[in-house]
Amino acid sequence: MNWEIVVGIETHAQLSTQSKIFSGSSTAFGAAPNSQASAIDLALPGVLPTLNRGAVERAIRFGLAVGAVISPRSVFARKNYFYPDLPKGYQISQYELPIVVGGALAIVTPEGEKSIRLTRAHLEEDAGKSLHEDFHGSSGIDLNRAGTPLLEIVSEPDLRGAAEAVAYARTLHALVRWIGICDGNMQEGSFRCDANVSVRPRGSDTLGTRCEIKNLNSFRFLEKAIEYEARRQIELIEDGGKVVQQTRLYDPDQGETRAMRSKEDAHDYRYFPDPDLPPLVVDEAWIERVRGELPxxxxxxxxxxxxxxxxxxxxxxxxxxxxxxxxxxxxxxxxxxxxxxxxxxxxxxxxxxxxxxxxxxxxxxxxxxxxxxxxxxxxxxxxxxxxxxxxxxxxxxxxxxxxxxxxxxxxxGLKQISDTGAIEALVDAVLAANPRSVDEFRAGKDKAFNALVGQVMKASRGQANPAQVNEVLKKKLG
Amino acid sequence: MHRHTLAELARLLAARQISSLELTRHLLERARSLNPRLNAFITLDEDKTLAQASAADARLARGEGAALTGIPVAHKDIFLADGWRTTCGSHMLENFVAPYDSFVIERFNDAGAVNLGKTNMDEFAMGSSNETSYFGPVRNPWDEARVPGGSSGGSAAAVAARVSPGATGTDTGGSIRQPAALTGICGLKPTYGVCSRWGMIAFASSLDQAGPLARSAEDCALLLNVMAGHDARDSTSVARPPEDYRRELAKPLAGLRVGLPKEYFGDGVAADVARAVQGAIEELQHLGAHMVEISLPNVKLSVPVYYVIAPAEASSNLSRFDGVRYGHRAGDYGDLNDLYCQSRAEGFGAEVKRRILIGTYVLSHGYYDAYYLQALKVRRLIADDHARAFGEVDVILGATAPSTAFRLGDKTDDPVQMYLNDIFTIAAPLAGLPAMSVPCGFGDTGLPVGLHLVGNYFEEARLLNLAHQYQLATDWHRRAPKGFGD
Structure with a gap:
């Protein structure tokens, strides 16, 4: 059967603010563990978040760049789960009402330009990092990254295959850097993609069951992971099996994706509006100011x-x-x-x-x-x-x-020789030294002419004006 | 010295007739000697307290004193105070030393007030009797076999027992006003957003609000002058110009329209409480206020709405107490999940666990719409009821609690009965409105009764005006529990 590969991409772009999204700590990469974790980032009792308007401004910039609607009112929600690198026990993220709705990104494919629709883009905070090496039976936690502002950009499942997915990711990567909202450093995790992959018989208009491949931090991994995953799903279906909705991880060493968790054991995140943060209101004046500053x-x-x-x-x-x-x-x-x-x-x-x-x-x-x-x-x-x-x-x-x-x-001494007399002397010398080429040219072999040009250029150490050499040669052989 | 009100002490200090050090020493001594009986304080730290008193005296000597310079104030153990152990009444934070000051503590420090100690409270402010504290129940100075109310029970008992001239509390569903009523003092919960919540350990963020407890309305105004203010660190703090909450104290009550919601005057009120409230109504009429019968049709849903919203927020707010970074960590655990389970199982008491379970349930997939979202809608209806009422009246009046103080242990086995004790106080925080409790007499067993006043947004000064005028005409607030007024 002829299969069509359908891909949607969720991208986490780290916004290029100096400080975190809800605290004043620095977002600089590479500092000593926990040296950039304030009371707020540590989730000490009694601390409260305050929104960094620089992060909001960058989200608006993105929305305008992709022709999206900037929500006049968006809401921060709490996504609740326990993990050691998530100090509050919840992540603050936009859920039902994101700041950026819709929009599209044009990508260039071998078949021409194609518009990829965006679902939404929302603001959220990053988690910290668990360090499992060097702690002999324990784990370390580095909260420097906790609270780093992210813009999660979600595409519609408009991409067909790995090549289009990579073209999309590259175009998006170029755009976020272009508008100065993200440094795009993929090694440092500033730009990472999750790919939702499904397959269906070509011609079908219903989507197949999808699997999400998490945290792809290079374009090559994105491509390889989608190719592997699509092949896996096709083989599974052709062997009479069924795709199970799953979250999967790509292992670049083995070049394969592996199941992380299935839909059944997915968390119930118990989203609800964060009562510590009033709804985010963005008025027309703010939007117009940002529009005016867009490159x-x-x-x-x-x-x-x-x-x-x-x-x-x-x-x-x-x-x-x-x-x-x-x-x-x-x-x-x-x-x-x-x-x-x-x-x-x-x-x-x-x-x-x-x-x-x-x-x-x-x-x-x-x-x-x-x-x-x-x-x-x-x-x-x-x-x-x-x-x-x-x-x-x-x-x-x-x-x-x-x-x-x-x-x-x-x-x-590279100045070109454009003196006709000097060039004529060079040509004469070359013609005298290459009677066979002259004969061949006269016998109708055009290639011989080029060989003679090459000899003249060589004799001039490349400095003779090629156009003049051509002209003089033609005249002398004429 | 302890018989003086806060306002009187402030005058004595300003006139340098007493020193902060002698006043503070006296009250600390009183706190130490009474604490074995009342258990009002979780932490007393003589060195820190006396150092602040000395500094206050030096400041007064330089002539740089502010309204509360040198005044000892007790703080509910929910407010972080730099260098002080801050437990929130929980085993979870039994050994947690605060590394920074809450906004409220900052304000008192800036004013030159003295931190007298950290008061006992229901664990994480969840309770109406102070019996859920890990540090044991507080006893009511009016009858030590009875509860002082909660969750700010330690603060209320300390003020009622003339240990502290004033105290801070927090109110989520009635936690300032109900203990104030049960101990015969005044307690004010300001409009949501008036006092910054920075450094105040969160129970239910959309409801929590700090406020003062003191013997008189005037004292509450003095305390609120210090506590109120905008703070950029709390996004829900309101940016309003500072106001002097005493400015309307002297205003006569003639023409004041007081609403009596029929929903607050039914069978749910004990006869002796109803009688005391009726007496207050007559006194206010005598002072020129008009009584208007009103209806708040949706307030009957306050308790169920509250017990969806508050636990929902609490279940999330308390997730940070996971034994990883600070607080109690189980001594013995297997994997990561077991670390969480054991630490939280050991660190939290039964009531806190009950509310985390309720909150987790109402936010769960498939239940969110039926419980949480529905509760938000009814919360809006309750606010609308009040907005309509404030078109007709200036203040809404009722009883603070349905009965006087109950006996320790009476309601611990029946959480619903315990929750119903807050039936009259819950609507105001749901609507975000300011409300206060004022002593208005005594019940059959000689226990104090509280009069509940609710004002429109940011009309704290009007509530204080009504309470002050009432207190000029009555002496309920001057009565001390037997053995504590001498």
Whole structure:
């Protein structure tokens, strides 16, 4: 049978506030255990939560970025369960009335653009961490993370298969960083996904029984986990079995998902509105203020890049993968002043490759947009060829000559040979030394022409102007 | 010295006719000698108390005294006070030393008041007789075989026995007003949100409210002036400009409209209590108040609504007492679940467990709508009843408790009978309204009767005005239990 894989994703994005959602403790990562746990985070008797408005503001920013409704009134509820890293015995989370309702995210698939509907996004606090190593028969508890603000973003089951799920997660990841609400650091757990996976015969419009795979903290794990889980469910059904609704964990070492708990032994969380926190009221003025502070969003920027710079859709998409990348590109194009396409090619090509090689972002690039632009200007005015420019780029990256590309060109003697007399001399010498290639070309082998061009370039140590070489060669062979 | 009211002591201190140290020493001595009989205090800490008294004297000497500088005040053991053991009447917190001050304690410290000690209470404020305290019951100074009411029973007994001129309490369903009534003193529960709950151990967060207990309305006003105030650490605390709760004390009662809900004047009130309340009504009429018969049709549902909402919130609030970070941890346990079960089984008493069970049940899947949600709706109806009534009247009046103080052990085997003792006090916190109890006479056995007054939101000053004018005309609040007034 032909199966369709249906996926919905719940994402926990850690909001980039300085302090926790209900206390003044720092949210910085990596501090000594429990050094960032205040009386409130420890749930001492008598303490009370006060809402961090910075977290609310970030949730509003997200809602506006995905075209959702910002609830004028939302409610914090208590989710009750016992666990050592949950000091109050309940987690404060939004349940029935979340702050962000609806919205959609556009993803790019091989079949084109697709809109993924969002169900909701709600604010909640993170739990602490239980540490099971180094305590010889006991467990340690680190409450530094307890109370860290999270935005849980829930998608509709609109994703079909692992590739779309990954495209969604990547787009969402880029968006939350773009609008500055989450640092997106997946190693530190700032962005983690749960995937709800089910399968159904293609053409069916009813959903199959789903399993939820928890805490996937890399795109690769997300992809592998969904692929494995879908295969497991299909095999189970094809063997005459039934999928049981479960929460499962992905084991990256074994590459498989394993049952954690079934629906039957799911907790009864006894949600009820938290009486310590009045309903969260967000008025129009607040929403409009946040809207006014929103940066240009990826979709809008992409459309503008196509319009303003004449870029192809694919290029515009690549250049808007992150705000930093887009800013870098725009600064380069602006400094160059004309031919924004060459700027696009270089930012997506040489620059991106170098950034990836060094695992840094454009904002940390040792070559500033203005430096790149002056290098590109030397290509455009014929001072150097594109090939030589790559060497200059490497030198710029290494900080040679104080990052001045003209100085590098001069110091290394890379200036392009555009003197017709000099090029003619080079061509004559090459023609004299390669009579066989000349004969082959005359016999109709076009390839031989390219070989001759290559010889001339080699003789000039790459500095001859390729266009002029072509021209002179054609004339002499003509 | 202990015969003086708080207001009188404040005047003596300000005039430097007495020192805080001699007053505090005297009251501490009285607390120590009476505690074996009354069990009103869980913790007395002479060094801390006397250090505060000395500091208060120094402050008075510098001429920087405030209204309550140097006045000893006893605090219900539900308020965290930095460095003081704070037990909430429970084995769970028997050895818990507070690492910070509650808002209320901060305010008293800032005013220069002296913490006389931490008073006994029903465990986690769950009870109407003070018999659920892990530290044993408090005894009523009017008859030591009887209960002082609860849950602020220790505070009430300490004030009635002239050990402390004033005390703090908390009220969730009547825990300030009912013990005030049963011990013949005044107790005021302010509008929800007037006193910050920061550092006050939570029982039912949407109902809990701190308030004063003292012998007179004027003393209550003085205490409330210190306790009230906005606090950003409590999101339910109301941001209002500070007010002087004494400002209306002297206002005559002529023209005041007093509502008598027919639901509060039926068979449920003992004859001697009804007689005392009737006497108070006549006195108030004599002072110029008009009585208006009103109806609060939904208050008959107060007790069942309360016993859904309060336990629901409590079941969640008490989850933090799990033996992991602080509080009682069982000596012997197997796995994690067993650590929770054993620690909580040992740490909590029977009444607390009963309420956690009820609360867990009403919030459970499949029962939430039928119990919790339904209770919230009726709570709204009860508030609406009061809003309608306050269109017609200024104050609502009745008896605070259906009977005078009962004997220790009388109701411990019948929780429902115990719960019904709060039948007249429960509606006000459900609606968030201010209410107070004022002594209005004595029953057949010579035990005090409390008059219950409910005001509209933030009209504490009006309640205090009515009570003060009544106290100018009567002397019930000056009567001391035998052997405690000399």
């Amino acid at each position: 240009e969003l990826p979709e809008a920027k992409k459309a503008r890049f196509m319009r303003q710079y004449g870029l192809a859709a694919y290029d515009a998409h690549s250049l808007t993968a992150s705000r930093e990348m887009a800013d870098y590109y725009e600064a380069t194009a602006a400094a160059l002043g004309h031919d924004p396409k060459i700027a696009a090619n270089w930012v997506m090509g040489e620059l991106s490759a170098a950034l990836n090689r060094h695992e840094i972002g454009p904002e940390a690039s040792p070559i500033a947009p203005e430096q790149l632009a002056s290098l590109l200007a030397r290509i455009l005015d014929g001072t150097i060829s594109g090939k030589i420019a790559k060497d200059v780029f490497e030198a710029l990256w290494a900080g040679e000559c104080g990052g001045n590309s003209d100085a590098i060109i001069a110091a290394r």
